[in-house]
Amino acid sequence: MRPLDHLAYRMLIGDRLKYLSLxxxxxxxxxxxxxxxxxFTGYSDRTGSWIYDSDGHDLWVMDEQVEMSEDSKPLLQTxxxxxxxxxxxxxxxxxxxxxxxxxxPDGKLITVRVVGIDDASLAGGPLGASRESLATLRRDQAxxxxxxxxxxxxxxxxxxxxxxxxxxxxxxxxxxxxxxxAGTFKATPDFFWDPVLYTTYxxxxxxxxxxxxxxxxxxxxxxxxxxxxGLAARIRETTGFAALTTEEFAARTRTYVLAQTGxxxxxxxxxxxxxxxxxxxxxxTLYSFILENQRALAALKxxxxxxxxxxxxxxxxxxxxxxxxxxxxxxxxxxxxxxxDSVGLAFRVTWTTLSLGLLAILTSCLLAxxxxxxxxxxxxxxxxxxx
Amino acid sequence: xxxxxxxxxxxxxxxxxxxTKHYGSGETRIAALRGVDxxxxxxxxxxxxxxxxxxxxxxxxxxxxxxxxxSGELSVFGTDPSRLSDGERAEWRASTVGFVFQQFNxxxxxxxxxxxxxxxxIRGVPWKQAVEVARGHLAELGLGERCASLPRELSGGQxxxxxxxxALVHDPRLLVCDEPTSALDHETGERVIDVLRTAALRSxxxxxxxxxxxxxxxxxxxxxxxxxxxxxxxxxNTSAAPAEGT
Ligand SMILES: Nc1ncnc2c1ncn2[C@@H]1O[C@H](COP(=O)(O)OP(=O)(O)OP(=O)(O)O)[C@@H](O)[C@H]1O
Ligand SMILES: [Mg+2]
Numbered sequence: 001m002r003p004l005d006h007l008a009y010r011m012l013i014g015d016r017l018k019y020l021s022l023x024x025x026x027x028x029x030x031x032x033x034x035x036x037x038x039x040f041t042g043y044s045d046r047t048g049s050w051i052y053d054s055d056g057h058d059l060w061v062m063d064e065q066v067e068m069s070e071d072s073k074p075l076l077q078t079x080x081x082x083x084x085x086x087x088x089x090x091x092x093x094x095x096x097x098x099x100x101x102x103x104x105p106d107g108k109l110i111t112v113r114v115v116g117i118d119d120a121s122l123a124g125g126p127l128g129a130s131r132e133s134l135a136t137l138r139r140d141q142a143x144x145x146x147x148x149x150x151x152x153x154x155x156x157x158x159x160x161x162x163x164x165x166x167x168x169x170x171x172x173x174x175x176x177x178x179x180x181x182a183g184t185f186k187a188t189p190d191f192f193w194d195p196v197l198y199t200t201y202x203x204x205x206x207x208x209x210x211x212x213x214x215x216x217x218x219x220x221x222x223x224x225x226x227x228x229x230g231l232a233a234r235i236r237e238t239t240g241f242a243a244l245t246t247e248e249f250a251a252r253t254r255t256y257v258l259a260q261t262g263x264x265x266x267x268x269x270x271x272x273x274x275x276x277x278x279x280x281x282x283x284x285t286l287y288s289f290i291l292e293n294q295r296a297l298a299a300l301k302x303x304x305x306x307x308x309x310x311x312x313x314x315x316x317x318x319x320x321x322x323x324x325x326x327x328x329x330x331x332x333x334x335x336x337x338x339x340x341d342s343v344g345l346a347f348r349v350t351w352t353t354l355s356l357g358l359l360a361i362l363t364s365c366l367l368a369x370x371x372x373x374x375x376x377x378x379x380x381x382x383x384x385x386x387x
Numbered sequence: 388x389x390x391x392x393x394x395x396x397x398x399x400x401x402x403x404x405x406x407t408k409h410y411g412s413g414e415t416r417i418a419a420l421r422g423v424d425x426x427x428x429x430x431x432x433x434x435x436x437x438x439x440x441x442x443x444x445x446x447x448x449x450x451x452x453x454x455x456x457x458s459g460e461l462s463v464f465g466t467d468p469s470r471l472s473d474g475e476r477a478e479w480r481a482s483t484v485g486f487v488f489q490q491f492n493x494x495x496x497x498x499x500x501x502x503x504x505x506x507x508x509i510r511g512v513p514w515k516q517a518v519e520v521a522r523g524h525l526a527e528l529g530l531g532e533r534c535a536s537l538p539r540e541l542s543g544g545q546x547x548x549x550x551x552x553x554a555l556v557h558d559p560r561l562l563v564c565d566e567p568t569s570a571l572d573h574e575t576g577e578r579v580i581d582v583l584r585t586a587a588l589r590s591x592x593x594x595x596x597x598x599x600x601x602x603x604x605x606x607x608x609x610x611x612x613x614x615x616x617x618x619x620x621x622x623x624n625t626s627a628a629p630a631e632g633t
Contacts (some may be wrong), residue, residue, distance in 0.1 A: 002510035003517065009498075013497020014537075158452050292495075299492035302453055304481025305509055306474055383452050384488050385444045 004305070008313035009320060010090035011293065018292075022285045022321045023328070029278015030329025030361055031336075033271050037353045038337055040267040042346025046191035048250030050113075053187055053337045054095075055127040058228055059295055060249045061092075061235055064242040070113075070192055072098055072124060072318070074213035075241065082239050083218045088226040093118035095217040096204040103173045104166065106157045113196045114174060116204025126198060128186030142182035143172065144198040150184065151193055153387035155283045172197075177207045189344065191257065260383065277361065282325070283368030290372030302381040311373045318369040322362045330354060389472075390451075400593045401427040401450060401561075403590060406514055407616075408445050408460030417633065419445040419472045420456070421616035431608030432580075432587040434599045443597045444489075446511065447563040451484045452476050464560055481509050485554035486566035491546045499525060499545075500534040503552040517556075524552040529575075543570040551579055555586055562586060562594040568603055580606045618623040 002011070013019050043294060051060075051069050061083055063073035074096075083092045096116035103109050117124040117137075136142050145154060151165035158164060166172075170181045172198070185198065198209070205214055221241065222231050224268050232243035244252065259287040290297070297310065330349075337347040410419040419442045425570035427433050435443050448454040449461065452468030461467045464483065468476050485506065493502045503521035508514065521523065522534050528548040538546050547570050554562055568576035580596075580603045587608070596607075604610065612620030 003511055003514055005513050007505070010501065011494060011496050014494075095633050106609075200563075295490065295492050298496045299486070299488060300450075300505070301477070301626075302478045302480070302486055302510070303506055303509055304479070304484075306477045382448050384486070384490070384492055385448060385453075386489070 004309055004313055005316045008316040010319070011313075012289075012317045014053050014249040015289065015292075018285055018289045019321070021290070022282055025278050025281030026284065026321060026325025026361060026365070027283060027329040027332065028274055029282065030326045031332045032274025032278065032329075033357050033360070034330045034333035034349065034353060035336055036267055036271045036274065037334060038347050038349045039345065040263070040271075041350055041353060042233045042348045043191060043263060043267075044184050044254050044258060045348055046189055046346050047254045049128070049188040049190040050192070050247055051111065051253065051374065052198060053127050054124050054219075056123045056125075056221070057093075059232055059235070059243045059245060061218040061220055061241045061243045063240070064236075064240065066242065068100075068256040069097075069249065070253075071256075072094045072192055072216045073262075074211065075097075075215045075218065076213055078214055079215050079239065079374045080218055083220060083235060083241075086170060086233045086234055086238055088223050088233070088234065089222040090223040090226075091121070091123075092122045092218050092220045093121055094215040095124045095202055095219055096208070096214060097216040098204075098208055100175045100207060102175075102179075102197070104154065104156055105170050106318070108157070110153065110175065111139045111194045113192075114207060115196055115198050115312075116201040117198060118219075119200045122200075123221075123243075124217075126185040126187060126196075128188075129183070129198070131185035132187075133185060136182035137198065138356050140183050141203070142180055142181045142199065143174075144183045146182055146186040146187045147160065148187065149195050153193075156225065156359070166168070174207045175209065177204075178268065179207070184305060184375065191346075200377050214350045247290070279364040281362075282365055283371070284319075286368050287372045288382055290314070290369075290376060292345045294376070297376050298379045298381055301376075301379060302384045307377045310376050311370070312375045314369040314376075318365040322365045323358075326358050330357065398404050398428050398430075399426045399466055400429040400591075401425070402407070402451075402460075403461040406446075406449065406455050406456045406461060408442070408449060408454065416603055418616055420449070423459070423616070423618055425611060425618050427593055427622065428609065430501055430588055430590050430592060431594070432584045432602060432606060433593065433595045433609040433611060435595060435611045436599070436604070437611065437613030441613045446563065446613070447595055447597060451486065451563045452480050463514065472566035478493065480508065482557075483560050485493070485557065485559035485562040487547075487550050487562070487567045487602045489555045489565040489569075490540070491550040493549060494547060495538055498529060498537060499541065499549045499552075502538065502549055503556050506559075521552060521556050524551065528552050529578060531581040536551075544575050547571060548575070548579060551582065560592055563619050564594070565594045566597060566599065568598065568600050573602060575602065577604060579605075584608075604611055 063075060066073050080092060098114055099111055100114045101109055102112040124136050129311050154166040156166055172179050222228055228245055235243040247283060297370045300313050334349055340347045403423050403425045406420055406423040409418045411415055411556055425450060426505035437443055441505060449456050454470035461469060468479055471479055500518045500521045503525055507517035525534050530548050563632055568579055571579060583594050587593060610622045611618055
């Protein structure tokens with residue numbers, strides 16, 4: 001460390017109270033920024049949970065106007081055979097997905113998302129279902145339910161007022177059609193809250209109100225060695241349908257949700273507010289720190305320290321408090337994240353969040369510091385002789 | 388306008404000719420210096436006296452390269468600091484001038500030794516080494532025990548001695564002091580002046596002390612009297628007290 005940088009550091013930590021309130025302000029700002037950004041990332045990740053949990057295929061073929069996974073614009077059943085005929089398709093299966101009403105054993109009516117997967121191959125079933133569990137779908141009236149929801153949203157209220165988890169063997173009526181819980185699957189926590197029930201494609205169609213269009217997606221597996229982008233383009237050209245990879249479909253869904261809901265704005269506001277408050281605290285402290293040292297800084301100027309070196313000293317001070325405050329704040333955010341995570345809230349810290357957060361904190365501290373520096377630069381070194 | 392003679396005798400360290408300085412402009416224009424001519428010899432303690440507001444602080448600010456004169460000729464060890472760029476002038480001050488301010492202007496977060504080390508730090512001397520040198524100077528000024536104290540833990544007189552140690556630590560050729568002894572008791576004041584004079588007597592050094600303290604005038608090797616922006620008396624004191632004090 002250069003001697004004057006060391007001097008800057010000593011000036012900084014020498015004023016304990018100022019130093020601590022500077023760091024505390026930055027810890028607060030960093031904590032809020034990283035925490036809120038990570039919760040935001042967590043929630044935005046979850047918009048793609050169902051898509052990522054669907055197993056076995058390469059492309060999702062759908063009406064080109066579909067904007068996200070919860071928006072069904074079903075295709076005619078002939079879509080399947082049209083897609084099957086396209087060069088490079090190894091196999092293609094239909095998938096039904098729609099919101100229907102279900103009545104639980106206790107009579108409670110809830111909205112569920114019924115997903116019907118190909119009867120023969122069971123392709124498109126949940127990744128988190130065991131082979132045995134998936135195979136139970138071949139039984140009469142069988143449906144699979146989300147294991148994590150058995151005791152929560154699907155819980156059954158008994159006659160005596162107590163509740164019990166929904167169990168394998170329980171009967172549910174879906175859109176007035178009988179169904180039996182045959183097994184369970186594990187699912188990634190989902191942004192959309194209505195329970196997903198899996199059944200077979202043909203059974204789903206019997207449950208659904210009669211419609212001419214009943215194929216929500218055609219799931220496509222490419223022949224090995226076939227390039228997906230090319231195949232997707234061929235499907236688009238031949239049929240006019242959109243063909244998206246899992247990543248693309250998840251991204252489209254995420255973008256739509258963020259754009260159409262207040263989530264982005266809400267988190268954005270919290271992040272910006274936390275940021276502003278923290279930065280204001282830090283800026284104000286930094287500024288008063290510089291003001292209080294004004295005479296001494298003017299003396300330094302009289303003694304031959306150039307303005308540029310004074311600015312550099314402030315940069316050193318900003319860097320020390322910025323990195324320290326951010327380190328502690330981001331650390332606390334990660335800690336709070338592991339707690340939030342354990343109670344089921346969405347939370348994911350990314351390197352992007354961390355580096356952007358650090359960049360933002362340091363930049364705004366620098367700006368605050370430079371405000372103070374400007375004052376010091378305008379200080380008249382001759383003022384040091386004044387009483 | 389009087390020009391500076393081209394061949395100045397080597398013993399003259401500082402020379403001013405017709406130096407003026409005014410603050411502000413128009414109605415509020417104040418002439419602080421109205422044509423100062425002076426020559427200061429090397430190797431002595433020069434005292435600058437005069438009534439309040441006569442321009443003493445303005446003059447030493449100009450001599451030390453903190454202010455630039457409005458007109459006139461100036462030479463400090465052969466350099467006119469007012470002709471240097473801002474950066475060069477800062478560098479020149481850092482290497483050539485030591486300051487003792489009326490307000491001590493110590494950095495509140497630094498210990499006495501660290502404060503005294505600042506001019507060395509400015510010149511890039513490593514921290515430990517600079518503080519070590521500063522300790523020596525503090526000891527010389529009777530503050531050997533207080534090296535680790537913060538300014539707020541020191542009396543006014545002690546703070547002033549720290550400021551003097553800071554002014555001497557990088558062994559500058561020019562030392563300017565504004566009222567260095569006003570906050571000190573008589574004995575301490577004499578000791579401080581003794582140190583300043585020892586520094587002044589080394590060849591090539593100039594020490595200028597602005598003072599109202601009649602008690603220390605007898606230590607002056609030269610005495611400059613100012614009134615209303617002009618030098619009104621210039622006396623070399625051949626019978627200055629010995630550097631060791633009496
Ligand atoms: N920055 C300034 N702006 C305007 N006028 C100033 C400024 N600095 C000094 N003056 C004026 O210039 C004159 C000389 O001031 P200076 O400080 O040099 O006097 P001084 O001899 O040091 O006085 P003192 O013994 O009280 O310290 C005074 O009239 C003062 O009011
Ligand atoms: Mg003065």
